[in-house]
Amino acid sequence: MSGAVWITGIGLASSLGEGVEAHRAALRDPVARPVVDAAGFAPFPVHPMPNLAFDAQIPKKGDQRQMEPWQRLGTYAAGLALDHAGARGLVGEMHLLVAAGGGERDVGLDEAICAELAGLPPEQAGPLLNERLANGLRPTLFLAQLSNLLAGNISIVHGVTGSSRTFMGEEAAGAEAVRIAAARLAEGRGEVALVGGAYVAGRWDMLLLHAASGGLWRGDWAPLAERRGGGMVTGSIGAFLVLETERHARGRGAACLARLAAVRSGAARRQGEDSARASAAALAEGLALRPGLAVVSGASGMPEALAEERAFLAGLPEPGAVRFTADLLGHGVEASFPASLALGALALAEGMATQALVTGFGLWRGEALALLEAA
Amino acid sequence: MRDHLGRPLVAVTGMGLVTPLGFGVAESWRALLAGRSGIRRITRFPTEHLKTRIAGQVTLPGEEAMASPERVERMAAMAAAEAVGQAGIGERFPGPLLLGMPPVEVEWPQRLALARAGAGYPAMVEAVAGQRGLFETFLFGGIGERLAERFGTHGVPVSVTTACATGASAIQLGLEAIQRGEAKAALCIGAEGSVAPEPLVRFSLLSALSTRNDEPERASRPFEKTREGFVLSEGAAALVLESLEAAQARGAEVLGLVLGAGERADSFHRTRSNPDGGAIIGAMRAAIADAGLRPGDISYVNAHGTGTPENDKMETLGMRAVFGDAPPPISSNKSMIGHTLSAAGAIEAVASLLTIRDGMLPPTINHEVPDPAIALDVVPNVARAAKVERVLSNSFGFGGQNVCLVLGAAP
Structure with missing residues (x-):
């Protein structure tokens, strides 16, 4: 990067609550316990949505009705970030980069259709499926499911219109959104960007996908280090950051929460020598890491990736404490990397370290590193 | 070798297409110039109880057993193989993959x-x-x-969605990566495979689709008075982008330039x-300015042109605002291909480059009753010879994401 990029705003909403204070408190407490819903999606524990007063960030009820929970959570967190940065007046020329999966399905409709059609031969099931979908799907649901409509809603509700790009592909999407946002600012294409993502954990449709890999943790919640055999507990997270060129932030007197010194990403095939640890080690080359740096890990809990990440971290020069974002918030897939960056920036702003390395080892693919320096 | 902002000029050295009009650039382009429609009655699945029973289908061998993502991947791979082959850039692609999907x-x-249990x-x-x-x-x-593995691209494969502007966003991301010096080459793909019952129902519920089921070939009617919605379609396009310098250094044939994006x-x-x-208007102007041009430098516009009453009205407004009283000709590939959503911006970028290469404007077909509210030369029904040096390609998405590209002739 040529020009320096600062983080000037953080918007976090998770099972721990909303805003920087709730999350700062959890960071300060070395034995902080997360908020877990053990019953709602048993046998899979999840970190639930917090109770949010949506009116505060999404004033029009009509807008709220047009969204499903993941969009509301993300739009809410995006608003928190804008407020935190004092950047409401900058939205017209602000770039928007969002990492998104898909939105909630109508689980009740899915189950009703499955109950009726699963036993029928295909020639009968096909026409009936059409009929049930045509009569059962809510017209607004589609827009609440479309990945790019989290960004669309942020544009509508908060007026962010400089540009809008939505990245897909689980954790790597979050890292690419941040990397590309920072690269565009550093090269002088714009002064300020809003970047982040949202994930809602309490969703049977997403649990279905992740159960297929065998990667979901079952039973009582445990921290990553104590999950025998590994496993993922998903977390409801809305995480947005305001990134800004140093020049622009200084010009308007905005505070620097942390300097984003580097964002790098790679994608090992995770076979043989093309390993996640080698990929991350290559990304770390040339980074000016200092002994004692804080590590904020975006590890999902998937055992192979966690073992690779531990091996990578062991090769760093005297790393300091490692905090797993997932131990506080759960794993937020697309929102994971932005959330880890937010925690890293908060840790620096708190004086808990002067340098933080943020990792993002995807549950299947993708390795990312970000280096944060204290202001 | 550098543009007006000192950035490396970006060349296109390979192109690939899969559309309902055919497999490969040559077949699709021939059909576009012939004014042929690729819209048919849907045969992939039963259409009883559906309001819309027509689409632009790409039928793949063995597709009965394929889910949508598998069809998207297959079409993307076919287009990419054609583009990479034409570029002659090697078995392992020397740059990132930017995938609009x-x-x-x-x-x-x-x-x-699963529900049987x-x-x-x-x-x-x-x-x-x-x-x-x-x-x-x-x-x-x-x-x-999987595409990154197959083509050997570098780094994280970037998947992007900006609804109906997705294909253009993928090209924009590749363009920027080369302009920034991150890469010497980029493989940009837009692919779509949503001709399936649920997407069809969803778009129907938004009243976005044409229901002219009895005349599939006549259903997509961009800029025409009786237009009443778009026709869902699928396909893929791939473009190999390279810095002009790198392309010329290895003696590659330059098919055209990506001059700017907005x-x-x-x-x-x-x-x-x-x-x-x-x-x-902002996106169109930004693209033209990014290319270091003025509106008068644009020879032709490849329309977003979906055939919904709303889009075509707004695109007309944009054309008049940007180009004034004498806008250049504009035509819609979607009149023949239908709306390939995530692929459209990439397919239309390829068509724009072919328009420049051959000096032929593909028509907007099904232009029977002019709409007095659309005062544009839409190249009605029949392809037209014209000298074309620079094309503005428009992509406007649901959710308000608008991307425009400016493509130019090889130097």
């Missing part, structure tokens, strides 16, 4: 199969355990990962543009 999710065949989600979640293949098929990052988000409504056209 639709969101994916577990689909009805999988859901119904019990129709509730908790039972289906138990039944799915161990289906690693299903997991990797429906992960959002799956398609990009974007602007709308904050008005989820499916409609602000009536003032601000975001559309």
Whole structure:
């Protein structure tokens, strides 16, 4: 990067609550316990949505009705970030980069259709499926499911219109959104960007996908280090950051929460020598890491990736404490990397370290590193 | 070798197409110039109870057993293989993959199969355990990962969605990566495979689709008075972008240049543009300015031109605002291909480059009753010879994401 990029705003909403204070408190407490819903999606524990007063960030009820929970959570967190940065007046020329999966399905409709059609031969099931979908799907649901409509809603509700790009592909999407946002600012294409993502954990449709890999943790919640055999507990997270060129932030007197010194990403095939640890080690080359740096890990809990990440971290020069974002918030897939960056920036702003390395080892693919320096 | 902002000029050295009009650039382009429609009655699945029973289908061998993401991947790979082959850039692609694709999710065949063990989600979640293949098929990052592996691209495969502007966004990301000096080459793909019952129902519920079921070939009528919606379609396009310097250094044939890109988000409504056209106009102007040009330098516009009453009205407004009283000719490939959503921006970028190469404007077909509110030369019904040096290609998305590209002749 040529020009320096600062983080000037953080918007976090998770099972721990909303805003920087709730999350700062959890960071300060070395034995902080997360908020877990053990019953709602048993046998899979999840970190639930917090109770949010949506009116505060999404004033029009009509807008709220047009969204499903993941969009509301993300739009809410995006608003928190804008407020935190004092950047409401900058939205017209602000770039928007969002990492998104898909939105909630109508689980009740899915189950009703499955109950009726699963036993029928295909020639009968096909026409009936059409009929049930045509009569059962809510017209607004589609827009609440479309990945790019989290960004669309942020544009509508908060007026962010400089540009809008939505990245897909689980954790790597979050890292690419941040990397590309920072690269565009550093090269002088714009002064300020809003970047982040949202994930809602309490969703049977997403649990279905992740159960297929065998990667979901079952039973009582445990921290990553104590999950025998590994496993993922998903977390409801809305995480947005305001990134800004140093020049622009200084010009308007905005505070620097942390300097984003580097964002790098790679994608090992995770076979043989093309390993996640080698990929991350290559990304770390040339980074000016200092002994004692804080590590904020975006590890999902998937055992192979966690073992690779531990091996990578062991090769760093005297790393300091490692905090797993997932131990506080759960794993937020697309929102994971932005959330880890937010925690890293908060840790620096708190004086808990002067340098933080943020990792993002995807549950299947993708390795990312970000280096944060204290202001 | 550098543009007006000192950035490396970006060349196109390979192109690939898969459309309902044919497999490969040559076949699709021939049909576009012939004014042939690729819209047909849907044969992939039963259409009883559907309001719209027509689409632009790309029928792949063995597709009965394929989920949408598998079809997207197959079409993307076919287009990419054609583009990479034409570029002659080697077996292992020397740069990143930028993939414009639709969101994916577990689909009805999988859901119904799982539900045989019990129709509730908790039972289906138990039944799915161990289906690693299903997991990797429906992960959002799956398609990009498999394409990256096949073509040997560098780094993280970037998957992007900006609704109907997705294909253009993929090209813009590749353009920027080369301009920034991150890469010497980029493989940009837009792919779509959403001709399936649920997407069709969803778009129908938004009243976005044409219901002219009895005359499929006549259903897509951009800029025409009796237009009443778009026709869902699918396909893929791939472009190999390289810095002009790198392309010339290795003696590659330069097919054209990507001169600039512009974007602007709308904050008005989820499916409609602000009536003032601000975001559309802003994106068009930004692309022209990014290319270091003035509106008068644009020879022809490849329209977004979906055939919805709203889009075509707004695009007309944008054309008049940007180009004044004498806008250049504009035509819509979607009149023949239908709306390939995530692929459209990339397919139309390829068509724009072919328009320049051959000096032939593809027509807007089904132009029977002119709409007095659309005072544009839409190249009605028949292709036209014209000297074309620079094309503005428009892509406007649901959710207010607008991206325009400027493509130019090889130097």
